[in-house]
Amino acid sequence: MPYFRITLLRSAIGLPAKRTGVLQALxxxxxxxxxxxxVTQDVAGQIMKVKELVDVAEVEYPLTRGExxxxxxxxxxxxxxxxxGDVRAEFEGR
Amino acid sequence: MLSRTVRRALQDANLPPTxxxxxxxxxxxxxxxxxxxxxxxxxxxxxxxSRQTPTRPYTxxxxxxxxxxxxxxxxxxxxxxxxxxxxxxxxxxxxxxxxIKDLLPLLRSQTPHYITAHLHGRPYLLTQGDTxxxxxxxxxxxxxxxxxxxxxxxxxxxxxxxxxxxxAASVASLPKEELGHADIRAKQSYVDERLFVCRxxxxxxxxxxxxxxxxxxxxxxxxxxxxxxxxxxxxxxQELRVRSLEEVEGLA
Numbered sequence: 001m002p003y004f005r006i007t008l009l010r011s012a013i014g015l016p017a018k019r020t021g022v023l024q025a026l027x028x029x030x031x032x033x034x035x036x037x038x039v040t041q042d043v044a045g046q047i048m049k050v051k052e053l054v055d056v057a058e059v060e061y062p063l064t065r066g067e068x069x070x071x072x073x074x075x076x077x078x079x080x081x082x083x084x085g086d087v088r089a090e091f092e093g094r
Numbered sequence: 095m096l097s098r099t100v101r102r103a104l105q106d107a108n109l110p111p112t113x114x115x116x117x118x119x120x121x122x123x124x125x126x127x128x129x130x131x132x133x134x135x136x137x138x139x140x141x142x143x144s145r146q147t148p149t150r151p152y153t154x155x156x157x158x159x160x161x162x163x164x165x166x167x168x169x170x171x172x173x174x175x176x177x178x179x180x181x182x183x184x185x186x187x188x189x190x191x192x193x194i195k196d197l198l199p200l201l202r203s204q205t206p207h208y209i210t211a212h213l214h215g216r217p218y219l220l221t222q223g224d225t226x227x228x229x230x231x232x233x234x235x236x237x238x239x240x241x242x243x244x245x246x247x248x249x250x251x252x253x254x255x256x257x258x259x260x261x262a263a264s265v266a267s268l269p270k271e272e273l274g275h276a277d278i279r280a281k282q283s284y285v286d287e288r289l290f291v292c293r294x295x296x297x298x299x300x301x302x303x304x305x306x307x308x309x310x311x312x313x314x315x316x317x318x319x320x321x322x323x324x325x326x327x328x329x330x331x332q333e334l335r336v337r338s339l340e341e342v343e344g345l346a
Binding site: 074078079080081084 | 211212213214215234235236237238239240241242243244245282284293294296
């Protein structure tokens with residue numbers, strides 16, 4: 001089932017209270033927040049009400065917050081090849 | 095107004111295109127749109143190289159435009175590297191492209207090398223023997239530990255540079271769960287980690303001088319002092335080398 005990936009790009013500060021209510025109903029509380037909703041008519045209508053504020057893409061699977069965090073976290077770029085303690089243990093055991 | 099004059103001055107200067115500038119390896123990232131230039135004779139005839147590629151003599155590709163460019167163009171296939179964990183590194187298994195096979199021995203023959211290693215997404219330009227004070231305290235390491243730096247965007251020498259490919263991952267190469275999410279993937283791509291070896295040893299921990307910041311509140315005489323003293327891990331680049339083709343193919 002396809003999903004809408006909705007990201008709030010612009011804040012609703014200063015806009016009519018109804019827009020804020022629509023964002024609350026979508027679960028968008030702050031800028032750059034991302035939510036997933038199934039592709040249905042009522043969700044499409046909600047998006048239409050706030051279409052100037054959000055970025056929408058259609059995706060196959062929703063991602064959890066942890067998965068999204070993991071995707072945007074850069075690689076550590078290193079790993080521990082040899083620990084000093086292991087070297088010492090080898091030396092003393094010999 | 096000033097910027098316009100500066101721009102016009104730059105246009106009038108009629109600078110040569112970048113591929114004609116000397117002493118700089120011009121490198122493309124994706125695809126091979128421009129014909130690579132022939133290899134300089136001293137490098138081509140060196141016994142060192144012919145020892146490394148005994149079965150595959152280098153044949154300079156047909157070049158339609160003549161130029162005096164000293165360096166070669168190397169491309170890195172844009173294959174998404176699997177994310178390694180801290181203990182078990184990933185081993186990419188994609189076959190090496192022909193340009194890598196041709197040009198890696200040249201890069202390897204010219205020492206010393208430099209590397210732009212990325213730690214937590216931040217680039218550090220390093221060569222062998224460098225001491226690097228990281229801007230953070232690396233967790234879970236002791237002095238004497240040997241680290242492998244396995245993410246690099248650039249590996250190069252004086253005349254040759256191996257750059258990572260463009261980060262655009264094709265949709266087909268993504269796992270099924272990430273279909274449609276390609277636009278929020280990492281923007282940086284890295285050089286194939288089989289091609290080089292970069293080892294750093296943890297030298298210890300360095301601390302900055304104590305910083306004291308005075309915090310005040312309105313209508314109160316009390317001044318709070320906030321103290322901070324950060325610690326930073328110090329690394330030393332112990333080894334930096336480019337692997338030979340036999341080594342790289344032996345890994346797979």
